[in-house]
Amino acid sequence: MLDVLELSGVFTFALTGALVGVRKDLDVLGILVLALVTGLGGGIVRDLLIGHVPPHALEDWPLPATATAAAVVVYFLHGPVQRLGRSILLLDSIGLSVFCVSGTVAAAHAGLSVGAATALGAVTAVGGGVIRDVLTAEVPLIFRGELYALPALLGALVSAVVEEADGPAPLYLLAAALCLVWRLLAVRRGWSAPSAWRRRAW
Amino acid sequence: MLDVLELSGVFTFALTGALVGVRKDLDVLGILVLALVTGLGGGIVRDLLIGHVPPHALEDWPLPATATAAAVVVYFLHGPVQRLGRSILLLDSIGLSVFCVSGTVAAAHAGLSVGAATALGAVTAVGGGVIRDVLTAEVPLIFRGELYALPALLGALVSAVVEEADGPAPLYLLAAALCLVWRLLAVRRGWSAPSAWRRRAW
Amino acid sequence: MLDVLELSGVFTFALTGALVGVRKDLDVLGILVLALVTGLGGGIVRDLLIGHVPPHALEDWPLPATATAAAVVVYFLHGPVQRLGRSILLLDSIGLSVFCVSGTVAAAHAGLSVGAATALGAVTAVGGGVIRDVLTAEVPLIFRGELYALPALLGALVSAVVEEADGPAPLYLLAAALCLVWRLLAVRRGWSAPSAWRRRAW
Numbered sequence: 001m002l003d004v005l006e007l008s009g010v011f012t013f014a015l016t017g018a019l020v021g022v023r024k025d026l027d028v029l030g031i032l033v034l035a036l037v038t039g040l041g042g043g044i045v046r047d048l049l050i051g052h053v054p055p056h057a058l059e060d061w062p063l064p065a066t067a068t069a070a071a072v073v074v075y076f077l078h079g080p081v082q083r084l085g086r087s088i089l090l091l092d093s094i095g096l097s098v099f100c101v102s103g104t105v106a107a108a109h110a111g112l113s114v115g116a117a118t119a120l121g122a123v124t125a126v127g128g129g130v131i132r133d134v135l136t137a138e139v140p141l142i143f144r145g146e147l148y149a150l151p152a153l154l155g156a157l158v159s160a161v162v163e164e165a166d167g168p169a170p171l172y173l174l175a176a177a178l179c180l181v182w183r184l185l186a187v188r189r190g191w192s193a194p195s196a197w198r199r200r201a202w
Numbered sequence: 203m204l205d206v207l208e209l210s211g212v213f214t215f216a217l218t219g220a221l222v223g224v225r226k227d228l229d230v231l232g233i234l235v236l237a238l239v240t241g242l243g244g245g246i247v248r249d250l251l252i253g254h255v256p257p258h259a260l261e262d263w264p265l266p267a268t269a270t271a272a273a274v275v276v277y278f279l280h281g282p283v284q285r286l287g288r289s290i291l292l293l294d295s296i297g298l299s300v301f302c303v304s305g306t307v308a309a310a311h312a313g314l315s316v317g318a319a320t321a322l323g324a325v326t327a328v329g330g331g332v333i334r335d336v337l338t339a340e341v342p343l344i345f346r347g348e349l350y351a352l353p354a355l356l357g358a359l360v361s362a363v364v365e366e367a368d369g370p371a372p373l374y375l376l377a378a379a380l381c382l383v384w385r386l387l388a389v390r391r392g393w394s395a396p397s398a399w400r401r402r403a404w
Numbered sequence: 405m406l407d408v409l410e411l412s413g414v415f416t417f418a419l420t421g422a423l424v425g426v427r428k429d430l431d432v433l434g435i436l437v438l439a440l441v442t443g444l445g446g447g448i449v450r451d452l453l454i455g456h457v458p459p460h461a462l463e464d465w466p467l468p469a470t471a472t473a474a475a476v477v478v479y480f481l482h483g484p485v486q487r488l489g490r491s492i493l494l495l496d497s498i499g500l501s502v503f504c505v506s507g508t509v510a511a512a513h514a515g516l517s518v519g520a521a522t523a524l525g526a527v528t529a530v531g532g533g534v535i536r537d538v539l540t541a542e543v544p545l546i547f548r549g550e551l552y553a554l555p556a557l558l559g560a561l562v563s564a565v566v567e568e569a570d571g572p573a574p575l576y577l578l579a580a581a582l583c584l585v586w587r588l589l590a591v592r593r594g595w596s597a598p599s600a601w602r603r604r605a606w
Contacts, residue, residue: 021547027597029554030547044453049246051255053455058520076601116260130337135534137543139339143223143232150231193229197278251448253457318462332539341541345425345434352433395431399480 006102007066009095014039014070015081016092017132022078024136034132035071036064042127046103046120050110093183096148097176100125100155105172108163117163121156122149147186147193155179208304209268211297216241216272217283218294219334224280226338234273236334241269244329248305248322252312295385298350299378302327302357307374310365319365323358324351349388349395357381410506411470413499418443418474419485420496421536426482428540438536439475440468446531450507450524454514497587500552501580504529504559509576512567521567525560526553551590551597559583 017038021031040057047055057063074081081088103124107117126142126149133140142149158175161167185191219240223233242259249257259265276283283290305326309319328344328351335342344351360377363369387393421442425435444461451459461467478485485492507528511521530546530553537544546553562579565571589595 022600024543025599026543026547027549027599029557029597030544031600033547048250048452049256049260051253051455054453054514054516054520058453058516058523061517061519064519064523074600078600110256112256112260113263115263115266116256119260119266134336134339134538135544135547137339137538137541139226139228140232140337143228143235143337145229193231195227195229196224196233196276196280250452251458251462253455312458314458314462315465317465317468318458321462321468336538336541339541341428341430342434342539345430345437345539347431395433397429397431398426398435398478398482 003062005094005098007062008091009098010039010063010066011070012088012091012095013128014067015074015088017128018071018074019078019082020132020136022074028075031075032068032071034135035074036067037135038128038132039067039070040064040128041131042099042124042129043103045127045131046107046124049120049123050107050112052106052110089187090184093180093187096125096152096183097155097180100152100179101159101172101176104156104159105163108160114160114164117160118153118156121159122153125149125152125156145192145195147191148183150193151179151182151186154182205264207296207300209264210293211300212241212265212268213272214290214293214297215330216269217276217290219330220273220276221280221284222334222338224276230277233277234270236337237273237276238266238269239337240330240334241272242266242330243333244301244326244331245305247329247333248309248326251322251325252309252314254308254312291389292386295382295389298327298354298385299357299382302354302381303361303374303378306358306361307365310362316362316366319362320355320358323361324355327351327354327358347394347397349393350385352395353381353384353388356384407466409498409502411466412495413502414443414467414470415474416492416495416499417532418471419478419492421532422475422478423482423486424536424540426478432479435479436472436475438539439478440471441539442532442536443471443474444468444532445535446503446528446533447507449531449535450511450528453524453527454511454516456510456514493591494588497584497591500529500556500587501559501584504556504583505563505576505580508560508563508579509567512564518564518568521564522557522560525563526557529553529556529560549596549599551595552587554597555583555586555590558586 014035017034018031021034026034040063044055044057047053047057100121104117104121106124107120112120129142130140155175155178158178159172162171162175216237219236220233223236228236242265246257246259249255302323306319306323308326309322314322331344332342357377357380360380361374364373364377418439421438422435425438430438444467448459448461451457504525508521508525510528511524516524533546534544559579559582562582563576566575566579
């Protein structure tokens with residue numbers, strides 16, 4: 001069950017990466033690499049930081065295979081995929097929620113503190129997208145007002161606390177749900193993250 | 203004493219990162235992430251390269267706490283902070299001098315050669331700023347004539363030699379002082395690093 | 405023999421990195437750093453991912469020395485070097501062929517599967533160029549139609565299969581030759597990698 005969620009997260013993240021490649025008119029290799037780094041990059045960075053080498057993405061073949069499949073789908077069917085719009089956004093939000101929890105748990109199991117595990121959970125969830133944006137010479141989307149990383153940070157924090165307190169498994173679902181609901185509300189209501197505080201005129 | 207210097211270096215580096223975030227009109231998360239990577243990124247890259255995982259920045263909570271504090275200060279008070287101008291430049295130069303020495307020593311203790319320790323000392327000192335510039339889709343400032351990395355390289359080289367020769371502790375102060383003085387003179391006199399050599403006409 | 409090939413690959417890759425630095429009017433440090441990361445970056449990323457730390461580039465001084473030499477040559481003689489044009493392209497293709505094989509073998513020796521070793525072989529061959537482009541705020545050249553990474557991927561795949569099957573040494577030469585010939589034909593004939601598939605009108 002968890003594996004299915006994780007792989008569907010990788011698939012959707014990789015879809016968004018490959019779509020950026022198509023939009024930027026990159027070649028087939030650019031599309032493939034963007035799919036791979038967007039789908040797997042967050043987990044790879046986390047694994048490097050906790051010293052789990054080679055990273056899972058290089059050990060468990062279903063992970064790169066799933067990201068590659070997303071690249072193939074986008075390569076041939078980018079038109080229809082782009083028209084899915086909202087459904088991708090939903091799947092992407094599920095991926096975000098799964099990754100912030102699974103990344104936090106992996107970091108906590110490696111012996112990291114609550115704070116460090118929270119940070120690495122968020123890195124797992126958003127790191128791939130940041131690498132995608134860096135590779136296409138863009139300022140990362142998550143820094144530009146999109147309310148995307150803060151829900152992941154919340155989900156990661158809750159799961160780190162649950163892990164530390166040795167709480168029951170369903171609480172991880174709660175953590176993921178908090179992230180998912182906040183993210184979906186942000187999309188639907190157009191909420192955005194605030195930029196630097198400016199004193200208002202009276 | 204050293205810890206205070208190190209943390210004040212992290213704080214100032216993080217300040218400059220957060221200020222770039224404000225100037226680029228990024229959101230609160232972008233400001234926080236730029237503060238964290240600018241303050242801690244050089245040390246994290248060094249730790250990855252010497253195999254010290256998880257990196258210090260994830261183990262010692264004062265490090266990320268200090269960088270986060272700088273982000274909070276900039277978020278609310280970016281106007282006054284920007285007006286500090288010269289004082290930030292001074293603090294930033296102190297941070298540079300401390301990091302090039304402490305980074306070199308950490309690398310040498312991990313068993314690296316004089317040359318490799320020198321390189322990693324310089325990476326510790328300037329790596330955070332490079333990541334900051336990459337994340338904001340800019341060519342790194344230190345490649346564009348700013349005389350910033352060469353003083354750090356000198357400080358790193360001197361400390362690597364002192365470490366190799368098992369020299370007395372005050373010599374590390376000398377290494378840091380050389381870096382600091384060169385950097386401050388460069389700022390005051392407007393010295394810059396030369397670009398590619400071009401044959402002059404007679 | 406292999407060492408000579410490897411070092412000549414580092415030298416040529418570093419040349420191309422340094423030339424980009426000159427073209428972008430970076431200072432001496434920018435030219436040096438671009439030479440180092442282009443010549444050594446692919447191998448460093450591979451070493452980090454297989455857990456070989458410190459990476460070879462920090463342990464074997466001929467590697468950084470060779471890259472530094474290339475930076476010095478370009479710093480003083482960028483005009484003549486640029487006029488070499490075709491010869492650099494040939495040397496660069498040889499470097500690509502050597503690195504995709506040596507990177508794959510290093511990954512396989514570290515215990516990685518055929519697929520992972522292939523991926524890391526390709527990363528070794530093209531990673532430095534990608535970092536060079538990221539550091540100069542460009543979308544990586546290898547994503548923009550240049551038929552460069554696909555030959556490396558082929559060479560890596562063949563060597564990974566040879567390694568897995570414990571095949572005789574000359575077959576590695578075949579792997580390198582396949583990469584080299586495909587790459588040189590691509591240069592000569594102007595072949596490029598296809599971008600996203602688009603239904604043709606009848």
